[in-house]
Amino acid sequence: MQEKIKELYESASSSIAQVSDLKQLDEIRVAYLGKSGSVTGLLKGMRDVAPEDRPKVGQLVNDLRVSIGNALTEKEEQLKAIEMKSALISESVDITMPAKSSEMGSLHPINLVRNELIEAFAGMGFEIYEGPEIELDEYNFRLLNIPKDHPARDMQDTLYITENILLRTQTSSGQARVMQAKNPPLKILSPGKVYRADDDATHSPMFHQMEGLVVDKNITLCDLKGTLEAFLKKMFKGDLKTRLRPSYFPFTEPSVEVDVTCFECKGKGCHLCKGTGWIEVLGAGIVNRRVLENCNIDPDEYQGFAFGIGLERIAMLKYGIPDIRLFFENDVRFLKQFK
16 A cells, blocks of 8 residues: 555656646646545545554555645646746736827717707707607697698608607607697707608708797797897807798798808808808798697797707808718718817
8 A cells, every 4th residue: 555655646746747737737636636536546445454554554645645735736836927927928018119099089060069059048048858759740740730631741751660650850849749748938949860761962861950949928030030140149150140031831930941141251152152142050930820729828828939950950061061971971080070
């Protein structure tokens, strides 16, 4: 038995000395000290040793286990030190090299314009309301004086989900919800995404609108003009003139298109304004009596005005952007210009 113990120690010592990584060392640990290991096998064979020799042999086997265990621990520490040294060399950083810089991001031009508009109108007392993008026909059309057979439905290429559920074509649907839920006076601004089946250099199937609504007593077209003039002067940073041209929208009567003097030529006429000296920026008007009635507001007691602004159009005019598709292509060269 003593000879066998000696052979096992020499064999284990030789194996441990030759090992080169921690995985191999663990395999040796299992081979000698595991449940089915060689040293464990010696302990199981103690029943074949004469009773008078068992204490001495048992002590020798225990000493063998301790010796192999110590050798394994010492080798483990050596291998870990080697691995650490190798990692420090391979992962070292040359502090003389220039650092990798991370570029600062910036707000998207649409968000820049959105924030400017909200700031301008919030200063005039408007509250912000964001309605659902998946909307009911009731709010998107009927309450806004656009019933099923109304010709105005042909003016908008609507994306329907079901017969009565659609992707909203205008954020005015949120205004209808507020008028039904709250009593006048009302002063709200509804920003958000809208959807229409349209796609070219100046139109996108998804774009952004911001629509405003004021409902109170004795509201006139002069209130609308004064509000929009204050907004436009703040947005385009100049002493701009505005004009209102007659137009048509089913939810306002009278309806107007709002123009401002050209930013490029100051009204003299250029390529941007097509020689007219004016640029169209938004649509507006006095809230149609039928819209107020549909939303349970007495049109004889209350009046209102509403306006709708395309954020992409404002951004294109403000920053001189020729193609609406640039907003959605995520070209870093384009976006960097708005830092």
